[in-house]
Amino acid sequence: MITQDVLDKVAKNARLTLTKEEAAQFLPQLDEVLTHFSTLQDVDTEGVEPSFLPVKLSTEMREDLPEECLTQEEALKNAQSKNGYIKGPKSV
């Protein structure tokens, strides 16, 4: 169901590095799980609509009215920050 190459790509997409041991451990485990999941492909879903949510909801959209914002102090409270900005790693 899943090969080492695909696992590498998945891990990269998920921003996770797997050690050799982890990869060796995960590959058969994930394969077993995904093989089970793949049984869904045998279910006849011809003409069946997907259910993104389990119940029907018809919430009105929000009116375009300003609400109170956090203070800068609150916005930065949990972050590394500098001069009012939130710090992040290099983007270029």
Add this chain to the structure above:
Amino acid sequence: MQSDMIIGMEVHIQLNTNTKLFCGCKIENAQPNTRTCPVCLGHPGSRPTLNKRAIEYATKMALALQSTIASQLVFSRKTYFYPDMGKNYQITQYETPLAENGTVVLSDGTKVRIKRLHVEEDPAGMVHEEGLSLVDYNRSGIPLIEVVTEPDMISPEQAREFMKKLQSILAYLDIFASDGIIKADVNVSVKSSGFERVEVKNVTGFKEIERCVEYEVKRQQTDTVVKETRAWNAELGRTRSLRLKESEEDYGYITDPDLVVRPIEPAFVESIQKTLPELPEEKTARFVKEHKLDAIDARIIAAEPDVAALYEESSKQVSPVLAARWVRRELLRSLNTQGKKLKDTPLRAHHVIPLFKLIENKQITDRVGQKLIRELAEEPFDVAERVQKEGLTAVSDTGEIGTAVDETLSENPQALQDFKQGEAKAFEFLMGQIMRKTKGKALPDVVRKLLEEKIK
């Protein structure tokens, strides 16, 4: 016939709502991270709530582009990791965009097909510092629409006109703030490279988009072209390869379960349709047909809603052709020289209508009219008052003009002699001298007649 190049665009346009797309944070310039909340900061446990006005505006634009509106409003998560992404996924529309299959018709009849129009949130703003990104979430979550064209444009001029048309429609719909963000991904492919697809990412502003297309076409026509993604450097005025070392990110789209999938009812679409103003295309056609305007005058006047409104009001009081000529050739030129847009000045129809009337009734000369319109463009004033105060009324009295003719002839004997020896230019010289003497107020027809009588 095969063209030399094909150009397509993905244009991102900021909608001028009061609040962000998924939260009630006000959109305005402010100190960094002072217009944020848990939602636009991507704090765990926060939830998006959809801004109704953003959807109304986007629907307006979709209808103005004659697109087909979807039957459901669906948002997806586009997952990728970047420091400006609050949640590391962007809420956007994927399988079901708000609208598809629209058109923009250019002046030469070219149809630019609009493939899709969708709504999405803008990421945060970033300042790059040595070894760091400094992120400001004030911008995070601002509503954008993305208009995606087919590669139907075949010259930089067409691309420019397309952008002008978009700008014009946005102005009519009043859904884009002048300080808002407009950015494009531009696709250019030229024949000499076998139409290899090159995409230039993230070109910001109408002007830059135009410059970028021109540069990229030239580059491709003279350089070796490979299929790639490039970036626009506005300072240098050139594009550079992004050399993506990895293949395109796999966004792993899923439908965003935080947002309800809503039906888009025909009644809603109709109610939006009703709010659409007459758009530049229809306006141009009407001006040509009903006002008998020149097609170019009509198009230029119709391009800006404020200009069109000023013209239309004027055309009810003076001849439309005269109003159009003065609006386009004199008013717009004056504004242009002064680097202004009509909508940014206090100048309104009630300022120019008295002027147009004076011109139409030959109560002032064209030359005085031109002077006054330049001054109006600088700062509006009461035209009738100014004409009276400065004594600018046209002079048609033959006695007064006759005196000026006589004086001029006696002051310029050489010119008179030249004329008599057959130099036609000398007549125009004398005309000019008389006009100057009367400070441009003498009606040129009367001057010409009197001068002819005297010297022929």
Add this chain to the structure above:
Amino acid sequence: MKDYIQKMQTGGDIVSAITAFVEESKKINEDNHYFTVITEAQAIEQAKNIQKQALTKKFPLAGLPFTVKDGICVQGVETTASSAILKGYKPVFNATAVQRMIDAGAIFIGKTVQDEFGFGALGITQGKGFQAPKHPDDPELCCGGSSSGGGGFTKKIPGAHASLGESTGGSIEAPAAFCGVVGLCPTYSRVSRYGLLDYGTSLDKIGPLTKTLPEAATILQVIAGHDKKDETSSQEPVPDYAASLGNIKGLRIAKIKEAFAEGVDESIKNSVHEKLTELEKQGATVREVSLPSLKEGIATYFTIALSEASTNLAKYCGMRYGQSGSMNTSFDEYFTKIRTHHMGEEAKRRVLIGTFARMAGYRDAFYNKALKVRTKIIQEYKQAFKACDVLSSPTMPILPPKQTEAHNLTPLQHLMCDVLTVGPNLAGLPHVSVPAGKAGIMFIADHFKEEELFRTHAE
């Protein structure tokens, strides 16, 4: 709980009661590891405040001590979903459910430990640096997951108390069944998810863990109802739940045939049957119904839940809140380093599975397919409710295993523990696990019909 609240509404000493409760909680926590944090000073402060206000105002939950699953935001209190990657994160807001408890006069005591981000049926897969809670009756056994601390503590603490848990695929019911308490999972959208750290967004529900069914009704009454901060919270009116308590006469129960099949512990089946017989004696009718689509439950549920989870967990990357490190590297390197270092093994495994299931080339066969199978499962339930008021089955297929043994399960075996609970969770149906002998019996009702669950209450 009822007597306690009544006492506190009528001049009872809330401060003393809370002081004693906190002391008892701390003592229990020493050996059992139910809490990630106990907010003693804050609790006593709040008790004083309510005590004062109670003189003029009748609080529906006056002075009731309550605990909250770690993955539900409490303003200013470290909220990590028991994951190391969120170490230090203190939300700037209260979850709506928490706010409603506070507004009702309840006193917040602390956050209870869970499986990391809700990833676990047994209560043994907390994040790095967190300890597994011990079963209230036998320290070697599992509490059930993922609202494990809430389940264990609810059983262990004497006296009035309620815990807010959260279920994605069984995380309220499993600890309830294992620990011998009541776990109520409301209809999807019945309780606002605002302030809940997401696992599977289209599946997550906040609900109470309590000692009795009437207590669960009391708590649901307070936390249910529309919230404009969560557009997936329902606008259906909230009925008076207490009114239907014990209204057993004429209750049509249908037991799910597939839930009594092979693989389910015999003693559990017996306990459940005994309970059903008892209800029959009190006026309910019991028949059997077959729900064949349930065999697709595990695959459907986990495909959707993990696809959603893998996007929900993308935000945890060492910026804005929680863990961080030296940022002087490229963003990809930095995010990868932080995530790799601070996410636990089960979390990584589940994120990988979810990322796979929504990847281009696999999305149609997995994520998109599962959404359609889900529709079929919902339809099957809806059909069943035409002929019954509640469905019934055992909650868990097994009795609480020893923690040492549980660690030997393969990942698929671990997922399979949710086999009986994923159905109603996938379909967003309200359901409750109540003690039956040493096991838990589960009742499931139609959407927004929580009152049918309360009818099963036998005095």
